[in-house]
Amino acid sequence: MADIKKEIEKRRTFAIISHPDAGKTTLTEKLLLYGGAINLAGSVKGKKTAKHAVSDWMEIEKQRGISVTSSVLQFKYNGYCINILDTPGHQDFSEDTYRTLMAADSAVMVIDASKGVEAQTIKLFKVCLLRSIPIITFINKMDRDAKSPFELLEDIENVLGISTYPMNWPIGSGKEFKGVYDRKSGSVLTFTANNGQREVESRSIPLSSEELKSSIGDDLFSRLSEDIELLDVAGDDFNSELVRGGRLTPVFFGSALTNFGVEPFLEEFLSLTTPPLPRETLTGEASPYSDGFSAFVFKIQANMNKAHRDRIAFMRICSGRFEKNMEVYHVQGDRKLRLSQPQQIMAQEREVIYEAYAGDIIGVFDPGIFSIGDTICMANDKFCFKGIPTFAPEHFALVLQKDTMKRKQFVKGVNQIAQEGTIQIFREPESGMEEVIVGVVGTLQFEVLEYRLKNEYNVEIVMNPLPYQYIRWIGNDDIDIKALDLASDTKRIEDLKGRPLLLFTSEWSISWALEHNEGLILEEFSS
Numbered sequence: 016m017a018d019i020k021k022e023i024e025k026r027r028t029f030a031i032i033s034h035p036d037a038g039k040t041t042l043t044e045k046l047l048l049y050g051g052a053i054n055l056a057g058s059v060k061g062k063k064t065a066k067h068a069v070s071d072w073m074e075i076e077k078q079r080g081i082s083v084t085s086s087v088l089q090f091k092y093n094g095y096c097i098n099i100l101d102t103p104g105h106q107d108f109s110e111d112t113y114r115t116l117m118a119a120d121s122a123v124m125v126i127d128a129s130k131g132v133e134a135q136t137i138k139l140f141k142v143c144l145l146r147s148i149p150i151i152t153f154i155n156k157m158d159r160d161a162k163s164p165f166e167l168l169e170d171i172e173n174v175l176g177i178s179t180y181p182m183n184w185p186i187g188s189g190k191e192f193k194g195v196y197d198r199k200s201g202s203v204l205t206f207t208a209n210n211g212q213r214e215v216e217s218r219s220i221p222l223s224s225e226e227l228k229s230s231i232g233d234d235l236f237s238r239l240s241e242d243i244e245l246l247d248v249a250g251d252d253f254n255s256e257l258v259r260g261g262r263l264t265p266v267f268f269g270s271a272l273t274n275f276g277v278e279p280f281l282e283e284f285l286s287l288t289t290p291p292l293p294r295e296t297l298t299g300e301a302s303p304y305s306d307g308f309s310a311f312v313f314k315i316q317a318n319m320n321k322a323h324r325d326r327i328a329f330m331r332i333c334s335g336r337f338e339k340n341m342e343v344y345h346v347q348g349d350r351k352l353r354l355s356q357p358q359q360i361m362a363q364e365r366e367v368i369y370e371a372y373a374g375d376i377i378g379v380f381d382p383g384i385f386s387i388g389d390t391i392c393m394a395n396d397k398f399c400f401k402g403i404p405t406f407a408p409e410h411f412a413l414v415l416q417k418d419t420m421k422r423k424q425f426v427k428g429v430n431q432i433a434q435e436g437t438i439q440i441f442r443e444p445e446s447g448m449e450e451v452i453v454g455v456v457g458t459l460q461f462e463v464l465e466y467r468l469k470n471e472y473n474v475e476i477v478m479n480p481l482p483y484q485y486i487r488w489i490g491n492d493d494i495d496i497k498a499l500d501l502a503s504d505t506k507r508i509e510d511l512k513g514r515p516l517l518l519f520t521s522e523w524s525i526s527w528a529l530e531h532n533e534g535l536i537l538e539e540f541s542s
């Protein structure tokens with residue numbers, strides 16, 4: 016037991032969020048370098064050389080240069096065992112991001128110093144807020160001309176509504192970038208500009224040293240002294256309680272590409288964040304240190320690799336220790352099973368694992384039994400984690416297969432993709448599966464559906480966009496859906512479990528339905 020506790024205390028599991036191009040991949044790559052998980056800078060990705068992040072799996076991602084799916088990377092550093100969860104960069108995949116964040120204990124927010132808070136940062140940040148997890152900010156690309164650091168902090172505070180505490184402070188930016196002042200140690204980490212192309216050498220010089228003045232110049236030195244005074248007098252105080260509750264974000268300035276400020280960031284990050292914390296269950300909390308193994312499924316992905324046509328369920332371990340071949344209990348399926356081929360997956364390379372601990376993510380082969388949010392625990396200690404809500408889709412299309420002879424593949428394909436949570440499928444009451452209504456949170460998911468059905472299931476489809484924008488589940492138990500008095504543009508449908516739903520084109524028709532049907536309960540989420 017003492018060993019398990021020690022192992023769990025080493026764990027840090029976090030997600031990196033950013034607007035596309037802010038430098039998430041570059042920062043991830045540098046972090047992996049420190050852990051020795053990869054040997055060469057640039058091996059994670061170089062868009063220009065058409066190499067792609069090890070975390071990019073699907074063809075569609077490669078073609079479009081976007082990261083659609085999320086992956087998990089693990090490395091060891093200074094006695095810590097670090098799990099990085101990659102989140103999709105594209106805005107249409109915020110639902111996937113939300114699920115990934117359910118598996119994370121904290122988040123790193125990467126911001127481009129020349130742009131400040133961008134649209135996608137706002138969206139992803141809101142998702143983080145839902146869980147009140149610690150958010151640590153890395154303001155990247157200081158080697159390029161940047162906005163004033165005060166303006167950047169104000170941007171975070173005003174747009175995102177979270178207090179900030181700069182852990183370090185930049186001296187100039189772009190060609191004038193000379194380094195950062197570390198507020199804790201009172202020394203300056205120097206930076207020598209080299210057009211952002213190579214890793215820079217840096218040295219730590221005390222603020223009081225004469226050498227510093229001559230190396231950064233009188234102007235920058237006096238501006239730095241003024242800034243430090245202002246921060247000390249007018250800035251927020253550091254408060255680790257607020258950091259843990261996600262209400263104050265420690266901010267670091269640096270440059271991922273030149274590997275400047277990344278290691279100090281990593282070290283501070285590790286001390287600012289906690290090992291895995293207890294998780295909420297339907298009946299209380301599960302402590303990570305409790306004896307029995309438990310986990311929940313936060314992601315399912317089929318056909319990640321054409322060479323292995325399979326489906327993997329990703330689980331976040333929440334308590335205890337996992338051992339290969341151990342017998343566990345799947346709560347939603349109400350049956351015991353053996354997790355026989357657990358894997359840790361980094362791009363196409365899969366490594367079989369023999370043990371894992373609370374905080375870790377494992378991928379197991381899924382013969383089609385798991386759904387997102389499912390609980391796995393020990394048969395002698397059964398409980399259920401709180402579920403992961405699904406986002407209400409906002410775009411709908413009627414999807415039918417071109418070649419009716421391929422009905423079986425079509426049904427299999429749409430069902431599997433729906434189980435992964437990429438799309439939601441519905442149908443009209445009493446209709447078959449020849450055509451389905453597909454609902455998605457972002458329209459790119461339609462393209463993914465079309466692409467995957469063609470490439471993985473050999474089925475071509477026709478997609479007719481539908482004008483609906485709102486979906487509501489009917490919360491009343493006994494209701495005759497046909498008897499409802501609805502506006503002419505409201506559609507009655509059902510989900511795969513046969514639960515009745517309504518599709519609306521406007522909020523006006525939702526109000527109409529509520530006004531004309533006394534006692535009608537309309538719900539935004541399916542439970």
Ligand code: G4P
Nearest residue numbers: 035036037038039040041061062063156211270271272273
């Ligand atoms: P993302 O995953 O958030 O989308 O961003 P990514 O790391 O791919 O970085 C986007 C671009 O910004 C890349 O350039 C990358 O090299 C550059 N970049 C990242 N960090 C820094 C930094 O600290 N300083 C500077 N100057 N640039 C940075 P690219 O030209 O789009 O691609 P590539 O050919 O360099 O891969």
